[in-house]
Amino acid sequence: MTHAPVLKVENLQTRFKSVQRGKFVHAVDDVSIELYPGEIVGLVGESGCGKSTLGRTIVGLEKASSGRVLLDGVDLSTLSGVALRNSRRALQYVFQDPYSSLNDRQTVGEAIDEALQIDGMRSRTDRERRTKELLDQVGLADAVKDRHTRELSGGQRQRVAIARSLAVNPRVLICDEPVSALDLSIRAQVMNLFLRLQKDLGVACLFIAHDLELVRQAASRVYVMYLGKIVEHGPSQELYDHPSHPYSQMLLASVPEADPIAERQRKAPLMIGEVPSPTNPPSGCRFRTRCPLVVDECKQQVPAAYKLSPGHSAACTFAVDLHRGKRTALIQPEADAA
């Protein structure tokens, strides 16, 4: 890992006009993240927390209201026209649903060839050679190129979508739930493909997912997002072993285990309620409405991010105590349905 991040997001804010007049939905609010070359970084959170909007804003599918996206140190907002398009090419997006991200009427070869043509590869033989190479990289047989994308299974389609993103030699892949539409027995195959691409090609990958165990195994670092803000980030092992934000603790404790005996004994904390509306986020700490540790202070000010160990920080007044295990968000008694 080199010391310069390939992708740096600084104080990014994305807001949408709300249906309520004069109000805004702050989907992404003051988010800063970094991605180093050849690194898989996880971004986890519940639906509606803004994780997909963050990914989409980074690649330019949504317009940032403020903040900067730097690719290799170059602020993308200072570029325009051809220069912007060329830079953006280094940032590619892999969508969740491989059934809607590919054109059913194209063959696999055509789908990849199109990407190469747009990238400016003129010679047909070069493109054919590159298509073959890309199919090989994503683990598909060369013969697949003559088949229509509609004839393929979900896992194969996702491989084609990945091959298309790789066609332009990206530096960064933003993968938005790339395996959640796939069957359990196929997921591992596609996840291993991501691991291999990261090793072989050195592509950095922002892995947006809600499956916490999947992210833990794939990512070296993880960001936890709640209601538009990063509440905790750190190296995966450290963060999963010592989650230091009440939200991270409760999120991790919500994952059911496949072991029936352990599952019956597990006193999972029931997180209170659901994510509030991002149109009117709570004042101060955004998690305070669902947090069992809430004190008056949380209402008044946005908690600062505490540095807990190298690369690990959490934005909670009690982060230090939570990190040391002196306090926990998991003591919440079971709130049974009335």
Next chain:
Amino acid sequence: MHNEPLLTVSNLTVDLLTAKSAVRPVDGVSYSVRQGECLAIVGESGSGKTVMNFAPLGLMPTGVTTVLSGSVKFDGHELIGRPEAEIRKFRGRSIGFIFQDPMSALNPVRRIGRQIAEMAELHLGMSPSAAEARALELVKLVGISDPAARLRQYPHELSGGLRQRIVIAIALAGEPKLLIADEPTTALDVTVQAQILRLLKDLQKRLDMAMVLITHDMGVVAGAADNIVVMYAARAAERGPVDKVLVSPRHPYTRGLINAIPRREDPIGSEFRGLPGVPPTLGAPFKGCAFASRCGFAVAACSASRPPLVPTPDGSVFVACPVVNQGKAAA
């Protein structure tokens, strides 16, 4: 526990015929559920787990001819061969349904209260005012705060978790004996999933219902179910108590599935364990074992004939694998 199972499915086969093709999404499956018991049906997409539960109750898309054979006995009544008008009397009344996507299961232009009350009027013959009172009771039962206000709201005003609670309230309106829940937590976030699952489990116990839980998530199975049927390519691969099947799976497919779940102790950046190959697409039934082409233990006998479900010596777990049943691949 009661002696006679509430639902007994024996040798159920479903054939779907369209103008162009004929497929068999369910091929000779048997299982039973007792009152107060929860059975999980697990399988990947296309394994037949949903069709198996919905086809006998007439819940199939139009334009497809559904041919059923075998037997589905519910509460002493045989459902197969019964005319639609009679099957309708079971649907929503003694058999309640919960669907995956709570948004599409609700009517977007009617108030929540009306949608629940409607079910009580239809199935229990209640007067509108009695049904409204029942709706309020049900909304309280599914743990919704400020119930009176919720009844006046429309589905779009509620979050996914609240909507799913409403769908559950509707399913309970007819006082069902059996609740069929098709991926009830798949569309929900993990934190909400835990709440809904706990609610379902709690209601099932309190109302002494039988529940069939269709899912692909082994974590959900472990937390909620007593027994499990593992489906692969239209057939049951393994069947038995959750405590046995999840803890020491016997069928190579079940083993592979459970093995594929990432574990906390897996090192970061390590390979994900999975199954090789892809699940077969629906089509004509397989002559032998449908899993043979992906199976590391396959022998010639596997593709020769369909492996029967054979009980383990203690009679609790049934496995359809000739290799396992001969004891050659014992774990």
